[in-house]
Amino acid sequence: MMTPLSMNNSTVQALRKLLAQRSARHDDGRFVIEGPVSTAEAVAAGWNCLMQFVPEGSGVRIEGAGPVQELADGVFERVGSTKNPQAPLTVCEMPTASSADVLRDASFVVVLDQLNDPGNLGTILRSAEAAGADAVVLTPGSVDVYNPKVVRASASAIFHVPVVTATLEQVADAGLTLAGTTSHAFPGRSVVAHTAADLTGRVAIVMGNEAAGLPDEWNDEVGPIGLWLTIPHRGRTESLNVAMATTVLVFEVARQRT
Amino acid sequence: MMTPLSMNNSTVQALRKLLAQRSARHDDGRFVIEGPVSTAEAVAAGWNCLMQFVPEGSGVRIEGAGPVQELADGVFERVGSTKNPQAPLTVCEMPTASSADVLRDASFVVVLDQLNDPGNLGTILRSAEAAGADAVVLTPGSVDVYNPKVVRASASAIFHVPVVTATLEQVADAGLTLAGTTSHAFPGRSVVAHTAADLTGRVAIVMGNEAAGLPDEWNDEVGPIGLWLTIPHRGRTESLNVAMATTVLVFEVARQRT
Structure with missing residues (x-):
């Protein structure tokens, strides 16, 4: 000693x-x-x-x-x-696997675009791992997955699901369909209820920043999103935070793949 | 003034x-x-x-x-x-509606048995309200729904879904099927994946205490639970906390009722 x-x-x-x-x-x-x-x-x-x-x-x-x-x-x-x-x-x-290697073989991915809150990331890692996601992707500018608060909030899920940094374009280039989520109606977005969309193919569930969501200017023509999902709410709108919404979505993907 | x-x-x-x-x-x-x-x-x-x-x-x-x-x-x-x-x-x-009145007309209820944590209750109120639950029931001994931390964590969901105190027996007496959740195998429990169970009837999703879950001794013969559900995990077991598990379950109920 x-x-x-x-x-x-x-x-x-x-x-x-x-x-x-x-x-x-x-x-x-x-x-x-x-x-x-x-x-x-x-x-x-x-x-x-x-x-x-x-x-x-x-x-x-x-x-x-x-x-x-x-x-x-x-x-x-x-x-x-x-x-x-x-x-x-x-x-x-830190593990050294490249995002390209991880994404090439992935069939079910969660992408967090500009996510800010360590607690939210920890919760999402738990959900994604439990639902069987092959990887979690953070876009540049998101909270650091190796922040001690994230490591703690992940309750060890971080050790069981690969987490990589990549742009949305890189995820799309790997052949995954980008399924974005939206809680507001925006012009030019054809929105489908998450339970009515086919999520059985190679899919990336894309969640936006806590405050801003995904960019308002992205629609069916502009931006990388190939499919817009919404979680139908029976109550008020905006009642789920990003971690809860991700939990709902990843378990719907898991259900469809059972 | x-x-x-x-x-x-x-x-x-x-x-x-x-x-x-x-x-x-x-x-x-x-x-x-x-x-x-x-x-x-x-x-x-x-x-x-x-x-x-x-x-x-x-x-x-x-x-x-x-x-x-x-x-x-x-x-x-x-x-x-x-x-x-x-x-x-x-x-x-506080609202004065009796639990009997609330339960009589309810078709989809979330029951929290001995839930302890204010943040978990706040999150569950948000999920339950968003998924269209008719009421949230707390059993005696649970955290107080009017605790300032719960009110805050509910992000106003508390104002939009009735919350009452009742025993599991009272919920069952109101004619609701009690669907308990379990993450461990216990003797005498016939467990069904939440996505495979029929949750379209009058149902109460029953969640246990954060540490203990529902009593180990309850099985298909003993205790008030009529249906045991489990959330199939692709990853490690026990990776979801009670608030996340409730979120998954209430949105599965909502999906089946669409």
Whole structure:
């Protein structure tokens, strides 16, 4: 066991940056998993974990998650991304599969265009994984899937469904039909109820940003969307948020494919 | 306009109790709605609002939400249930419809047995309302639907779907088939995929507590459940939380009834 590290140790500073900065994570190709359950799930799913940080004197150690490094008294609590961080904080490598490789073989994909909220992304990863999606695609400018809040909110689903960054055009070029969702009527959009559309082919369910949705100017002629879906609401309109709407849609895809 | 009220004014103390204490709410038959959007939605939906509290000097006033009462400098911020409370804090009456009356005419109900989490209840109210449920039933011991966190998380759905307290036996006595959900195999339960079950009759979708689910000892012979449903997962089991699972189920009911 090495000496417990203090706050100003360079390794500890690097760990903090991985938790706090998207650019640090993607420059290094590494991110941080917090807690024993998520760490163990990542290891079991074959993710490559490099080092696990624990408080001084902690007996926590996850088999297969890399060497254990103690942090000096009080350091662990200051580094973790929550009020009461759980040990270990585990540094793991991001997977390297290219979006082209992932999309080529995918038959059922969820695409999130400019999604902002970490909690929404975590929930959508859970739904997509449970419904059997082959991949989740984030467009450039979306929230970072390796943000600690996303990793936590995904309840380990992140380790079980490939997540890649790609543009809508790249998804369409891979041969998937882009099924966009809309809750408003817009000129030139032929909208079909999600339960009436045929979602059994190679399909990408495209969800827009929380506030703006998909661009208003896209219709049947303009923009990459090949099929416009809507979830018929019996109540008021706009009563579902993006994570709930995605949950409804991915399980309709799953139902049609049963 | 009356004099702005100070913290120790008895009306302000009563307002605080309505926000903080379930017993105070139900003894008085009143609760508090926070913010202009929710207050306006409640008024539009015909709820009876009695008084609206605003910070001293605030120009906020929602038409139809009762007389305006100013709170002295700093009092409004201390009374509201969030860090940055939005004006007005509106005291409204709970509806008085009996569970028997609501259930007699209901054809599609969501029953939450011992649900604990305010955020989950808020989300479920949104889903149930959007999917066209006639009512949401809470069993005794569940979280209070008039908890400020629930009111907020429901995004005004609470004003558009009746919510009553009743036991599972009372729901069954009203002639609804109780469709319970299970994610584990238990002895003596004949489980059907939610998409394969006939949910077009008078049905109550019954969801259990976040941690425990429905009682393990209930099976086809024991307990009030007439039909056991499961959501087939393509991924790991247990990847959906109760709010997400309810969302999937209520939209399957809606689909079958289209």
